[in-house]
Amino acid sequence: MTENILECINMRLYYSTRKGPVKAVDNVSFSLGKGESLALVGESGCGKSSLAKAIVKLLPRNVDTYKGQVVLEGQDIMKLNVREFRTEIRWKKISMVFQGAMNSLNPVLKVGYQVAESLLIHESISKEEAQKRAIEALRLVGIHESFVERYPFELSGGMKQRTVIAMALVANPKIVILDEPTSALDVITQANIMNLLKRLKKELGLTYIFITHDIALSSELADKIAVMYAGEIQEIADAEIFYRKPFHPYSQKLMASVPTLRTDKKLEFIRGAPPSLLNPPPGCRFHPRCPSVFDRCSKENPGVFDLGSEHCVKCWWFEGSGEEK
Amino acid sequence: MKENLLEVENLRKWFGLKKGMFSNPLHVRAVDGVDFSLGKGEAISLVGESGSGKTTLGKTILRLYEPTEGKIIFKERDISNLDQKELMWYRREAALIEQDPFAALPSFFTIHRILEEPLIIHKMGNIQERRKRVYEALEQVRLTPIEDFAPKYPHMLSGGQLQRVAVARALTLDPELVIADEPVSMLDASVRIEILTLLRELQEKMKISFIYVTHDLATTKYFSERLFIMYAGKIAESGDIREIISQPLHPYTQALLKAIPDPDPGNRKILRDIPPGEPPNLINPPSGCRFHPRCPYATERCREEEPLVTEIGGHMAACHYADSFLK
Numbered sequence: 001m002t003e004n005i006l007e008c009i010n011m012r013l014y015y016s017t018r019k020g021p022v023k024a025v026d027n028v029s030f031s032l033g034k035g036e037s038l039a040l041v042g043e044s045g046c047g048k049s050s051l052a053k054a055i056v057k058l059l060p061r062n063v064d065t066y067k068g069q070v071v072l073e074g075q076d077i078m079k080l081n082v083r084e085f086r087t088e089i090r091w092k093k094i095s096m097v098f099q100g101a102m103n104s105l106n107p108v109l110k111v112g113y114q115v116a117e118s119l120l121i122h123e124s125i126s127k128e129e130a131q132k133r134a135i136e137a138l139r140l141v142g143i144h145e146s147f148v149e150r151y152p153f154e155l156s157g158g159m160k161q162r163t164v165i166a167m168a169l170v171a172n173p174k175i176v177i178l179d180e181p182t183s184a185l186d187v188i189t190q191a192n193i194m195n196l197l198k199r200l201k202k203e204l205g206l207t208y209i210f211i212t213h214d215i216a217l218s219s220e221l222a223d224k225i226a227v228m229y230a231g232e233i234q235e236i237a238d239a240e241i242f243y244r245k246p247f248h249p250y251s252q253k254l255m256a257s258v259p260t261l262r263t264d265k266k267l268e269f270i271r272g273a274p275p276s277l278l279n280p281p282p283g284c285r286f287h288p289r290c291p292s293v294f295d296r297c298s299k300e301n302p303g304v305f306d307l308g309s310e311h312c313v314k315c316w317w318f319e320g321s322g323e324e325k
Numbered sequence: 326m327k328e329n330l331l332e333v334e335n336l337r338k339w340f341g342l343k344k345g346m347f348s349n350p351l352h353v354r355a356v357d358g359v360d361f362s363l364g365k366g367e368a369i370s371l372v373g374e375s376g377s378g379k380t381t382l383g384k385t386i387l388r389l390y391e392p393t394e395g396k397i398i399f400k401e402r403d404i405s406n407l408d409q410k411e412l413m414w415y416r417r418e419a420a421l422i423e424q425d426p427f428a429a430l431p432s433f434f435t436i437h438r439i440l441e442e443p444l445i446i447h448k449m450g451n452i453q454e455r456r457k458r459v460y461e462a463l464e465q466v467r468l469t470p471i472e473d474f475a476p477k478y479p480h481m482l483s484g485g486q487l488q489r490v491a492v493a494r495a496l497t498l499d500p501e502l503v504i505a506d507e508p509v510s511m512l513d514a515s516v517r518i519e520i521l522t523l524l525r526e527l528q529e530k531m532k533i534s535f536i537y538v539t540h541d542l543a544t545t546k547y548f549s550e551r552l553f554i555m556y557a558g559k560i561a562e563s564g565d566i567r568e569i570i571s572q573p574l575h576p577y578t579q580a581l582l583k584a585i586p587d588p589d590p591g592n593r594k595i596l597r598d599i600p601p602g603e604p605p606n607l608i609n610p611p612s613g614c615r616f617h618p619r620c621p622y623a624t625e626r627c628r629e630e631e632p633l634v635t636e637i638g639g640h641m642a643a644c645h646y647a648d649s650f651l652k
Contacts, residue, residue: 037593043513156603186374187540191584191599198596213514216543216585219592239590257515259543260587261570267547269519273483 004071005207006055006094006175007031011068013047013054021064022277024050026231028068029304029325032175032224037201037208039222041215041254043274047231048211049099052177055209056096057085072175091118095168096177099211100184102160105152112138112148115166122171137166140203141196158189162196169200177209182217194220215258219243224310227251230275230285237311247313250286284316292317330501330534331363331386336395338378338385342608354607355381357558358395360634363502366532368525370545370566372581373555376604382555383504383538387419388412399502417447420495422524424507426487430479436463436490437475443497462493465527485516492524496531503528504536509544521548542585546570554578557605557615564640574642574650576600576620614644622646 013025024047032038040048053059055070057078070078077089098104106114116134119125135145141162152160161181168176178197182190198221200206210221218225219239226236227250235248246252256268272289275281281288287297296316304314305322312325336359339352355378363369373379384390386397388404397405404415423429430439440459444450450458460471466489468474479487488508495503505524509517525548528535537549545552545566552566554577562575573579580600586592600619605611611618617627626645634643638651 043515158603186604187542187584188374188580188599189603191586191597192601195596195599198593215514216588219588219590220586221593222590223593239593243588243590254515255588257518258588259518259541259547261543261546261582261585262587267518267522269517269522270515271519273485273516 003034004031005034005036005073007069007071008051008055009069009071011051011054011070012065013050013059013063014065015060016062016064017278019278023231023280024277025054026280028228028231028233030226030233030236031310032207032209034174035201035205035207036223037210037221039218039225040209040211040228041213041218041225042228044213045274045277046228047277048213048228049179050231051228052096052179052209052211056090056094056177057082058090058096087122091122091168091171091173093173094175094177095171095173097164097168097179097181099180101164102157102184105160105163107152109151110148111143111150111152111155111163114152115163115170118167118171133170134166137170138163140169140200141166157185158192161185161189161193165193165196165200169204173206175207175209177211179211180213181210183212190217197221215254216260227254230280231277232285232314233312234286234315235311235313237313238309241311247307247311247318248315249290249292249317253289253291284314328365329362330365330367330400332396332398333359333361333386334396334398335360336382336385336397337393338381338390339393351608354558354610356385357607357610359555359558359560361553361560361563363534363536365501366528366534367551368528368535368537368549369551369553370537370539370549371553371555372539372542372545374540374604376607377555378558378607379538379540379555380506383421383506383536386536387421387504388415389421413447417498418500419502419504420498420500422488422491422495422503422505422508425511426484426491427479427511429491430487430494432479434478435475436468436477436479436482439479439490440494440497443494447498449498458497462497465496466490466493466523468493484512485520488512488516488520489523492520492527496527499531500533502534502536504538506538507540508537510539510541517544524548542581543587554581557610558607559615559643560634560641561616561644562640562642563634568638568640572638572650572652574637574640574647575616575644576622576650577616578642579650580619 009029011025011028014021014023042048069076112134115137116130119130143162182193212218222239225242227234229250235251246255253270270289283298283300284302287293302314302316303324304312305318306312306325307322338356339354342351371379385392392405396403437459440462441455444455463471468489509520552569553563554561556577562578573582583597584599602619613629614627614632617623632643632645634641637647
């Protein structure tokens with residue numbers, strides 16, 4: 001067993017609104033081994049991006065509750081103050097590729113400078129040294145040195161996305177959080193970026209947290225997969241188990257709604273819509289849409305049951321089959 | 326053989342760019358010579374990457390764009406040069422469902438008014454008849470209870486419900502042809518299947534001819550019979566969907582199929598063999614076959630001579646070497 005590089009314990013992130021707190025991340029725990037990739041999947045508005053932002057402490061102003069532990073290599077980084085977090089953790093240990101980041105490149109700055117910028121701010125090194133490392137990061141993602149002197153408008157979509165990945169890698173982080181890294185790209189470009197991410201994982205021993213709503217795509221990187229629904233993780237399973245047959249009714253429904261190219265299966269959809277996170281349903285949050293609901297589901301929030309080999313399911317049906325966590 | 330509802334012959338749509346005083350005028354050749362036909366009650370899918378011209382083709386067929394060249398024959402009438410008055414007839418027969426339901430529906434109208442608008446424009450029925458038709462349309466897309474939905478405004482509905490309204494609006498005039506341009510790409514995965522299933526049911530029940538324009542090849546086989554793959558303004562390959570998936574004859578189709586994963590834990594262990602590069606600029610497209618700069622099999626002939634669409638193994642492909650990929 002590999003040692004855990006990252007552990008999140010009972011994370012909560014609520015946003016305050018005029019109507020009350022929005023429970024975007026509610027009591028989420030998971031652990032991640034070194035060099036392992038975790039795919040975080042779920043419908044939009046289920047708290048995937050909020051969880052990622054809670055891990056790197058990039059919070060908006062309207063935070064209501066921010067609690068829990070994030071243990072990085074044995075150190076609880078939630079306890080660090082803003083300055084310590086910025087100088088020691090963010091970009092250097094954990095970096096992030098934001099959703100749509102390729103469209104947020106500064107149009108008036110050269111690509112090389114934008115990649116080197118985080119080094120210039122966080123590390124006391126010379127401009128030449130930073131430039132050299134930026135070139136190296138760009139080379140890693142397959143962009144030629146000559147592009148250092150170019151501006152973002154001269155780059156194609158795929159190259160912009162590569163640049164953003166280079167920015168995340170330039171400070172040699174151990175963990176990279178990828179929030180929908182290919183959502184605006186074409187299928188072939190997307191496949192090329194996936195190839196790149198796989199290669200980088202192998203060469204640099206990176207640990208990924210890969211956020212996506214596309215389950216077929218998640219299987220490109222995931223060693224482990226966590227399904228989120230209404231701010232909670234409903235199931236965490238090994239890829240080998242999950243993509244063959246998930247256990248939680250929500251995961252099963254989600255898998256049944258994925259169109260496949262090579263096999264024939266009947267497509268299903270989940271009736272209804274995800275609940276509001278202001279006022280989530282009592283008991284299990286999925287119970288109003290669940291096909292196998294029974295009376296206990298609407299009354300008590302199910303515990304998380306560990307079915308062995310780190311396969312955890314948050315559903316009353318598995319009460320007898322595993323240890324409650 | 327089924328009767329054809331729509332025939333498109335050598336259709337081109339070029340967009341003019343601002344020209345310099347001494348230079349030749351430049352054009353973006355968004356659609357550059359497309360031929361196809363659509364049977365009555367048939368559903369086809371038009372697949373391509375962004376910038377391949379699939380949306381322009383759809384909108385040109387609907388005469389939302391003026392075609393640069395070519396014929397669009399609908400019910401044996403050439404509609405490529407109808408005047409505005411005659412176009413009103415075509416507008417009743419052919420409808421569009423757009424990608425973004427949040428932008429497609431006017432926010433200051435109630436759902437009832439949104440659905441009534443096409444009937445008012447085409448001066449159909451009196452107030453009671455129009456109300457009846459609006460209610461029917463809401464029933465068809467299953468926005469029930471109707472009384473609850475009709476007086477609402479778009480901001481009160483979810484994305485999936487809004488897309489149902491957009492579908493209902495397209496159907497109020499009982500069209501024979503519906504073009505849906507990426508109708509589900511803005512929606513969540515499970516809602517996508519719900520809307521596509523609804524579209525398919527309505528298409529079969531009302532015998533509508535349907536063109537599903539999308540970049541998502543995986544969904545096409547569930548919602549249509551025939552597939553057209555577009556690349557750089559031209560059709561690269563077309564035919565029965567299952568045949569194309571099992572035996573793609575154009576190298577572009579092969580790359581596209583390789584690039585799309587099915588959920589499988591084995592995927593993380595393999596690198597995909599995908600051609601590098603991105604679709605060409607359509608102002609100055611590559612000579613010969615437009616895919617040749619990215620094609621792993623390209624030869625001198627591909628650089629010089631443009632391949633014609635030919636029938637091979639039951640479907641059509643525009644590649645000089647298509648027969649060599651035949652199994």
